[in-house]
Amino acid sequence: MCVRICRADRVTAPWDHVTGTITIPAELTADRAVTAVRAVLTALAVQQPGGRAICWCGADVAVPAPTRDEVVAHGA
Ligand SMILES: [Zn+2]
Numbered sequence: 694m695c696v697r698i699c700r701a702d703r704v705t706a707p708w709d710h711v712t713g714t715i716t717i718p719a720e721l722t723a724d725r726a727v728t729a730v731r732a733v734l735t736a737l738a739v740q741q742p743g744g745r746a747i748c749w750c751g752a753d754v755a756v757p758a759p760t761r762d763e764v765v766a767h768g769a
Contacts, residue, residue: 695713695748695749695750695752696713696714696715696734696748696749696754697712697713697714697715698714698715698716698717698726698730698754698755698756698757699714699715699716699717699757700716700717700718700719700721700726700757700759701716701717701718701719702718702719704716704717704718707729707733708733708736708737715730715733715734717729717730717733717756719759720759721759722759723756723758723759726756726757726759727744727745727746727756730746730754730756731746734746734747734748734749734754737749
């Protein structure tokens with residue numbers, strides 16, 4: 694996987710071709726984050742078969758979990 698996924702409170706540019714980074718809103722749930730990443734990759738002409746996000750090298754893209762869910766998980 695060559696793409697990096699970042700979460701940010703404010704997204705000005707979802708795709709940074711210099712760093713190869715996709716930025717998604719911090720508040721997205723895990724499902725919505727995958728959907729957002731897939732949308733960006735589709736816009737970059739990377740086919741997205743199935744329900745996962747796929748890098749242009751063919752590897753699964755690991756989408757970081759929402760920060761708030763992480764906090765809940767750590768507290769549970
Ligand atoms: Zn890759």
